[in-house]
Amino acid sequence: MRYISTRGRSPALSFEDVVLTGLASDGGLYVPETVPQFSREALAEMAGLSYAEIAFRVMKPFVNGEIDDETFRRLVTEAYATFSHDAVVPLNQLDANHFLLELFHGPTLAFKDVALQLLGRILDHFLKKRGERAVIMGATSGDTGSAAIEGCRHCDNLDIFILHPHNRVSEVQRRQMTSVLADNVFNIAIEGNFDDAQAMVKASFADQGFLDGTRLVAVNSINWARIMAQIVYYVAAGVALGAPHRKVSFCVPSANFGNVFAGFMAYRMGLPVERFVIATNANDILHRTLADNDFSKKELVATLAPSMDIVVSSNFERLLFEAYDRDGAAVAELLERFQAEPAALAEAPLSRLRERFASHSVDDATILEVIREAHHRTQEILDPHTATGYRAAERERGDESVPMITLATAHPAKFAEAVVKAGFPGVPLPPHMDDLLEREERYTVLPAELSAVQQFVAENRR
Ligand SMILES: *Cc1c(COP(=O)(O)O)cnc(C)c1O
Numbered sequence: 001m002r003y004i005s006t007r008g009r010s011p012a013l014s015f016e017d018v019v020l021t022g023l024a025s026d027g028g029l030y031v032p033e034t035v036p037q038f039s040r041e042a043l044a045e046m047a048g049l050s051y052a053e054i055a056f057r058v059m060k061p062f063v064n065g066e067i068d069d070e071t072f073r074r075l076v077t078e079a080y081a082t083f084s085h086d087a088v089v090p091l092n093q094l095d096a097n098h099f100l101l102e103l104f105h106g107p108t109l110a111f112k113d114v115a116l117q118l119l120g121r122i123l124d125h126f127l128k129k130r131g132e133r134a135v136i137m138g139a140t141s142g143d144t145g146s147a148a149i150e151g152c153r154h155c156d157n158l159d160i161f162i163l164h165p166h167n168r169v170s171e172v173q174r175r176q177m178t179s180v181l182a183d184n185v186f187n188i189a190i191e192g193n194f195d196d197a198q199a200m201v202k203a204s205f206a207d208q209g210f211l212d213g214t215r216l217v218a219v220n221s222i223n224w225a226r227i228m229a230q231i232v233y234y235v236a237a238g239v240a241l242g243a244p245h246r247k248v249s250f251c252v253p254s255a256n257f258g259n260v261f262a263g264f265m266a267y268r269m270g271l272p273v274e275r276f277v278i279a280t281n282a283n284d285i286l287h288r289t290l291a292d293n294d295f296s297k298k299e300l301v302a303t304l305a306p307s308m309d310i311v312v313s314s315n316f317e318r319l320l321f322e323a324y325d326r327d328g329a330a331v332a333e334l335l336e337r338f339q340a341e342p343a344a345l346a347e348a349p350l351s352r353l354r355e356r357f358a359s360h361s362v363d364d365a366t367i368l369e370v371i372r373e374a375h376h377r378t379q380e381i382l383d384p385h386t387a388t389g390y391r392a393a394e395r396e397r398g399d400e401s402v403p404m405i406t407l408a409t410a411h412p413a414k415f416a417e418a419v420v421k422a423g424f425p426g427v428p429l430p431p432h433m434d435d436l437l438e439r440e441e442r443y444t445v446l447p448a449e450l451s452a453v454q455q456f457v458a459e460n461r462r
Pocket of ligand 1: 110111112143144221253254255256257258259260307308385409410
């Protein structure tokens with residue numbers, strides 16, 4: 001198994017290289033050269049297995065023997081032992097045929113743990129084997145930073161530097177990052193906004209000279225291993241509800257499109273999926289593209305579902321590559337045009353997408369209404385991201401005899417502001433985190449200056 005770029009102009013890479021590389025040199029994203037296939041029998045055999053065992057079987061073809069089976073099984077088992085629920089990602093029934101797939105039982109209470117608990121371990125394994133160390137840099141307005149820190153805190157060969165905008169992330173989100181006191185974890189509070197932090201990380205990747213040859217690694221969802229790890233829960237939920245003998249549908253609260261693209265991969269590998277419903281908040285580029293072929297940037301709106309606040313969906317490129325029949329030149333041309341001006345998809349790829357994807361956009365007022373309505377009907381308090389999914393799933397349900405699985409991407413305690421605005425007294429943090437607000441914190445405040453940040457990273461990496 002080799003990995004190729006969606007823009008067709010970078011050399012193919014091995015799994016190990018693709019995990020360590022991030023973005024392709026031609027600006028594209030890596031995808032597997034061929035899609036592994038699961039027979040109906042192979043899928044049927046997964047029903048009832050542990051999550052770690054399903055994970056091992058689903059990911060094995062992508063790893064391609066580059067990590068030996070015994071080691072890979074151990075990494076997977078360790079990654080999912082950090083989850084507080086024995087099912088890892090339990091299904092919760094909402095009505096006769098609508099289910100919530102709870103992806104928030106990991107260390108930071110959001111679905112990004114599923115991928116990042118494993119990615120940290122895979123990176124550490126490859127670095128150890130190569131006798132190398134690496135530095136991770138990332139900017140966060142919330143979820144990704146804490147999940148990346150939790151995923152890397154035990155990694156001997158990695159140092160992680162996460163930039164967040166000083167005084168502009170919620171207290172729970174800040175403390176989830178800053179209360180991790182491991183020697184390889186560095187939190188930097190930037191005296192600026194998220195875009196300043198993001199720009200400094202981008203500039204550091206573009207010119208890595210300040211690290212004297214140490215590798216800089218990206219753990220955002222352009223990293224193929226994150227997509228790979230997310231394919232697993234689509235398969236696990238599908239077989240739990242009767243696949244391959246029965247089709248299922250999924251509804252996915254979406255932003256950068258990494259999550260729903262993983263679902264599409266599960267479908268391409270043989271999981272029978274009737275449809276994917278893409279839920280967006282007011283930042284609705286995915287919905288506009290699918291519904292109106294309006295593939296254009298719109299100004300960012302700050303919403304009650306902040307982890308879905310994006311202008312551009314980076315992983316949508318991976319789906320476009322499939323929709324354009326893997327024509328890298330056509331994808332490159334479309335995306336270059338899109339960067340400069342409003343663009344539109346060609347007719348054939350768009351209609352191909354519409355065969356499998358539906359979409360719905362949910363504004364803030366509706367998010368609050370849905371949190372109240374879902375509680376009234378099911379006694380569940382949804383987090384605001386999951387609320388967009390709940391509404392989109394109901395509106396775009398399609399064939400009601402097909403089970404609809406809505407992905408619950410965060411625990412409601414993590415986004416208390418929306419829950420309180422919806423009229424609830426708030427949601428307590430789960431027991432393993434109930435002392436979060438008393439834990440010691442460690443972080444460094446730096447000005448929004450590239451040289452100051454790079455000097456800090458260069459001096460503190462081990
Ligand atoms: C990151 C995130 C999303 C969006 O996921 P994508 O893979 O970027 O589409 C949705 N909900 C929550 C809670 C998140 O943290």
